Amino acid sequence: MPELPEVEVMRRNIEAHVLHAGLRKVDVLDPRLTTSLPQNWENAVVNNELSETRRVGKYLFLFFGKTWLHLHFGMTGSIVFVPTNDHLPKYSRLALDFDNGLRMCFTDPRTFGKMDVVNRVESFLSTKKLGRDLLDATEDDAKKMFVNRKISAKAILLKQKEVAGIGNWLADEALFRQKIHPATPGGSLSERKAQHLLDEAKRIAVEAIDADTHYGDFPDHFFVHHRKENNDCPCGMGKIEKVQLAGRSTYFCSTCQS
DNA sequence: CGATCTGTTAGTAG
């Protein structure tokens, strides 16, 4: 489910299927998705071609000539392509019909996903106060986000206002690989350690994208393969423990991570 | 049946 790597893979998949295709028809299948949109918002996108896509953190933007369609996938949102007259996939909330015979469906069983139309991506990002995308994060970002902070390193990694795109499994993965206990207060990490941590998160994101975010295809060294309570840690010395941090289940090995 | 889940945000308290 959608953290930065998953959203990036969806973005690439969308480009592969419908970049420069014309949008012919919009079907809103779950009206809750569009309650806060302007009246007749469809007119701003229909009969235009999808000319550009962007992703910042977990947010996806599709440009239809006049305006951007913004999608956020929540916990269970996804994009599925089917032939235009095929059955809709289960949990479809929105369907976009393109003139190349493909229908792009936004599926979302838990319905935490969101959609909006925006004129400028930059103003959307500043309203949200979203941090820089993880893949573009700098050493300076790493220094600033952890320094003088009392909250846990895990909580800081999850803050989209610091760096955008890290979710629960990616945060656990980076902390495990850098041997940092997830509850470590951000401010007690050295500048160097903070930079290594953010750099690790970036590398993980790239590796996950390269594997098309199919977890089974992730390299063996990925912590995600062991990320379950009471599993043996690959270090051979400890068991994986589970705690709640920042309201999220957090898995780690207290032997490796201190 | 009850607990859990890879996200965000309104509300609350400090």
Add this chain to the structure above:
DNA sequence: ACTACTAACAGATC
């Protein structure tokens, strides 16, 4: 004004 924590959103899965 900012920081940090919680509940809520909803349904499949174990």
